[in-house]
Amino acid sequence: MKINSFLKNIFLFSELTETELNNVASVSALKRVRKGQHVFEEGDTATSFYAVAHGAVKVFKINEEGTENILHVQNDGDLIAEAVLFGIKRYPANCAAIKDSTIISIPKEGFVDLILRNPKLSIKFMSAYSRRLKGFVDKIEALSNSVEQRLSVYLIEHSVRSKGRQVCELDISKKDLASLLGTSPETISRTLNRLEKQDKIAIESNKRIIIRQ
Amino acid sequence: MKINSFLKNIFLFSELTETELNNVASVSALKRVRKGQHVFEEGDTATSFYAVAHGAVKVFKINEEGTENILHVQNDGDLIAEAVLFGIKRYPANCAAIKDSTIISIPKEGFVDLILRNPKLSIKFMSAYSRRLKGFVDKIEALSNSVEQRLSVYLIEHSVRSKGRQVCELDISKKDLASLLGTSPETISRTLNRLEKQDKIAIESNKRIIIRQ
């Protein structure tokens, strides 16, 4: 079974026995989603939660004016909409792929029982929750800072040291980046230029930014 | 034991047997905090989590400029800092009473074991988490709306029908309300006046607002 190998890489399931893993795998489904394609939409009846096997998805809301607001981006191994297990009847937000991705859909049916039989699983769930919660707290706090600060933090947190330089490869579109940081594409563009003028960054290409010192 | 009666009113503990309740109670402590007094501060070593027995507390961050940013307000029966149970070593935010309150402090020591022995407890924890998470999602989304909209939502959500009128009793200071809604007291004041001019509300007194139709 192919799903099994994916499941093993997901932190949540690392405590399960082979048999349990098989049980989960037998009811789960691998799903390929192309960039831009939706996984679920706000208000849909929630029967499954998901895990990202490979790729990246955005979880977002759309307000009355039609503006998209990205809550978070989930990458390899991350869970999506696990709140489904705890009473939520409809998805509270939208989810769509921002790269071609492979995701695993796991029906909630029967999963609560699995948790009840595997208390350690619940601890894992909760630590995943804690992290998510922490992320949201940081995000709420960040929203009181300026766009320049939020963008700087994003660039630094998504950069890696390479050949003595601190490099940030932008793996999401600037439109999505704007939405994630709660601003507009225009402001992102202008702020990047400003940061470059201040010699804080160097824009090497559209998708690659060097962070100075 | 006085703590026992408080514990029973907390959703989280409603599934425990009398013995377990006693066990929790025996290591817990009732704590009275006066309005304004701190429960814990960001960065403090986290050894306990809390439940509000009676009163209200605010959980907040303070940014570099010293501005206070309220994440959420917790009332009777709500948990505080339960993330302590799942690996967090230091409190990630501050907590202070906004009314004279009684809170229960529960040492994390031994509590994880209790969860492992009571899987249902973990489900309760997780549903509490879900709610918190949902609250944060709403808050992040709301921050992209105008202050007028955020304030309107707050007023409506905190109002009750009474004698044929929809009444909102403000039980927190406008300063705190401003911080909770991510704005300034001045803007709250002005926005309330604007809403009244638009006949959307009637300001009956400093602490009581009538919502029109």
Add this chain to the structure above:
DNA sequence: CGTTGCGTTGATCTCTATCAAAAAAGGTGG
């Protein structure tokens, strides 16, 4: 190549923060 969506640039506008100061409300002690 035309089309379509993304990114940049320019110009403008408005919401909201901020500063300052007065007014109102709460507490406290006599």
Add this chain to the structure above:
DNA sequence: CCACCTTTTTTGATAGAGATCAACGCAACG
């Protein structure tokens, strides 16, 4: 209950960050 002090709230004036609108260049793609 009053006088006094502190904190909160309101009001006014001002400035600035960032949204929005519009237009254009650009790359991807059928």
